[in-house]
Amino acid sequence: MTLQAAFRTARSALAANAFQTATVSRNISGADANGYARKIVLVEPSLSGPTKATRIMRATDQSLQSAALDASSVASGDEAVSKALDALQSIVGQASDGVSPSAMLSAFRTALLHAAAAPQDAAGLAAAVSRAGSLVASLNQASASIQEVRAQADQDMASSVSTINALLKSFDQTNHAAISGSASGQDVSDLLDRRDAILSDLAKEVSISTIIGSNGDMSIYTDSGVALYQGTPRAVSMEPTTTFAAGVTGNAVYIDGVAVTGPSATMAPRGGALSGLAQIRDTYTTTLQSQIDEVAVGLINAFSQQSAAGSVRTGLFTWSGGPSMPASGTQGVAASIGVDPSAQGNPAFLRDGGIGGDPNFVANATGSSSYSARLYDLLVSLDAQQSFSAPPLPAHLNVSDLAAQSQGWLEGARQTAADKSISANAILVQTNTALTNSSGVNIDDQMSKMLDLENSYQASAKMMAMVDSMYAALFSAVK
């Protein structure tokens, strides 16, 4: 050990100290950044003593991180479902607000009851026909809104797909830079932070699982096992559908050539916005559509007209396929249901029958203005049970109950989705807190480290000053 060695040791201590100070300031500035993991400096005495090698490490917790990614996928999937159902309900309406098909149906029924009590009152008949008009308008509106929500979900899926592709592309660059950097011994911790931030963005779109290879290379799979990134980003694609109508099926999303949404998908991811939107587009909206289609079919059936010869045709309510009757399960009836124009022109048709102008279907043979049998028949028929195919609703119901239960089903689905979303968010907050506690930055901790560093810097500087004064003594001895 020589005096020069003492100098060098003090100098390397100063360098290591400066490196640690820089890291502390990096930690403090990154305390609030998304995906920032606390940096830890490893100061190790080297073999030969005086030099100090410094290495930087990230505080990470793999299992907590993957739990946080899962929680974020579930939360964003549930949130997408909950938001879309909220939108759907605010458009279709609630039972109590008086504009929903169910409320319109009950208003129509009341008007029909009044008309039956005073069949000679032209204004009463006109009111019933006008109520019928409002009812079909609300069904048309509901059907259009459902398809709008579907179209919106489809667009959101397309934009989610392009987000995923963009994220995978930037992941590719970051991953390559990180591998290359770590292979050549550089500090890649910022790149790894960036990579984790991309993963957390990606997890919001689709639920993922990751595998880290021996050289730090990371592969990403969906939680169902479809490759998203391994060596290269895999193609994620979806053909958006321009126009949605009842019966139109949206296109599936393909990852790496495998369908991950839709009924044929055997490897569908279990979370993420993409899967939430696919549920809205392919399940919730189609179910609701088939329910209101059945309401429309039920209405047309309840008001059908039968001739003496036994032939049946549409009555007050008709549809695009009229005057033939729609079969139960016909798609898109709610979009095309309307009030027969002849009844609108002459509300008395409602009382007398023969809507559409065919005399074979006239019930009031005498033409009496106090004829009410047909109106009472219609009320009975409206309240009669019919067979529907609108799962998950019961198969045998009357139209009013079907409309009310459809409303209830939507409300139930919305409530369930909202509850799920709230609890998923609670779990997300909890896992994120746990992750931040284990790998985030604690400012108090960093401050106390800063004080330590200040002291050791002073000690090293003092050491140098002392060696310098020893040299000075030696030089003064040489005369």
Add this chain to the structure above:
Amino acid sequence: MSIFGAMRTSVSGMNAQSTKLSVLSDNIANADTIGYKAASAQFKTMLINAGLAQYGSGSVDTRIRYGISQQGALMGASSATDLGIQGGGYFVVADANGAPHLTREGSFRLDANGYLVNAGGFRLMGVSANASDTVGFSGLSQMKVDFSGLMATPTTSGAFSANLPSDASSVIAADLPSANAATASWTSQSSVVVYDNLGSKVTLDVYLTKTGANSWEVAVYDQSTAGPSGFPYSSGPLTVESLQFDPTNGSLSAPVPGQLSIGIPNGRSMSLDVSGMTQLGAPYSVSSVSVDGNAPTPFSQLTIDTDGTVYAVYQNGARAKQGEIRLATVPSPDNLMPQAGNVYDVTSRSGDVLVGSAGQGAFGGLVSWALESSTVDIASELTDMIETQRAYSADSKAFQIATDMADVLVNLKV
């Protein structure tokens, strides 16, 4: 005659001290020279025949000793090609004429031609990547790193392991992916990127299909031959293999060993290790995937292991062995002959050269990012200097006294 003898003796003393001062000043001048070994001056007596009654003063002769075997402290440096040796051994370097020398000066830098050149202008010598271990001193050549072009490596091996869901339903034989029919169905799918001979990426589709209880089929296709909706592929499977799982623990029981041989289109035959596959009552999930090989990638930098292996690191993280630095030593390093440029030459007194790998036998390990500092200690040089100065003064005093005595003698007659 002893007065004049005393004068000659003190002159030889002054000569010896000035030689020592030269050595000291050289040491001090090189106190910061990388790999410099401090020299020292040693004195030996030269006596003239003396009787019992007479003392014939002799003189002092100087011998220069070199502490070439001394280890200097390693200090941190700014480059991966700054090399220090922790322990015995010397770098073998070539001068402009190609003649080999030994040195501890390890501040090598890559020059435009791919040679590693130190601050003294000497080129580092070693052996090429595939040389045998028993290369002698004459077999060493100047290390040359090829960093101009791109490097691509075809894939030859890889590993893929996943858990297959034991509760999946079986697929009938006609619909298995191996039949390559439009009606093909499968249980799980994955894809793996590999590299062909030219380093182009080839994506392999891996279909895992349950065929019966504990029995699965793995079929591998080239994704680029996939039809518009997947199956059928325009060319048949690259490999098809039946996997059997042990019903007692879900591990792979056949084939043994769990290797698939896949002929990569335009590439090598790849051996894919699937021995880690399991079949348990859990959903499909890939647990590890790795393949070797890489796409064409430009040179990034050199790294050097403690055993002296020189790797070129490419921008995608791939490493390729470029050669190996070999160290040399002699039985008596302190008898090496120093030459300009901080190098040493072998002399008859130092013995024959021994060549070997760093970290083995008498050879120390290589430390990258470090340089060996000079062994000179300024404090001890300065104290020696004070001593030298005093000794020189004493010699001159003796000379002065002898002169005075001679004066007295000369003036006796007056």
